[in-house]
Amino acid sequence: GKDLRIDVVFTPYQEEDGKLLLVAQGQVWLMEAPEKETRYISSFKSIPISLGEKVLFFPLGFSREITRKESFTIQLEIEVLAYKDLEEASN
Numbered sequence: 001g002k003d004l005r006i007d008v009v010f011t012p013y014q015e016e017d018g019k020l021l022l023v024a025q026g027q028v029w030l031m032e033a034p035e036k037e038t039r040y041i042s043s044f045k046s047i048p049i050s051l052g053e054k055v056l057f058f059p060l061g062f063s064r065e066i067t068r069k070e071s072f073t074i075q076l077e078i079e080v081l082a083y084k085d086l087e088e089a090s091n
Contacts, residue, residue, distance in 0.1 A: 003031040006059045012049075012080045022047045022080060026059040054079045 007027045012020055028041040049055055057076045 003033075005029040006074065008057065008059050008076065010057075010078055020049050020051065020080060022049045022055060022078065024057055024078075026057070028059060049080060051080060051082055051085075 005028070009025045011023045011025075013023065014020055024043075024045045024047065026041075026043045028039075030039045030041070031037075032039060043059075045057075047055055055078045057078055058073060059076065060074050
């Protein structure tokens, strides 16, 4: 909607020992009525992962009150795969 903007950048880094580190940077701008003030929230997470592992990211945070009708959440599922594996799978 026009009152919410979310930017998320995911960057995988391979460490010297071969392990992966997924860096997730999120930025949220939320226009609140009736004052129309804009709230800005930013987050930065570093998550150790393995190739092919699925990771859930909640740019608005995670709410345990999701069953309430006025609550909502956004959930992104991220999976990091090696480029060569994707190339081989497409052939």
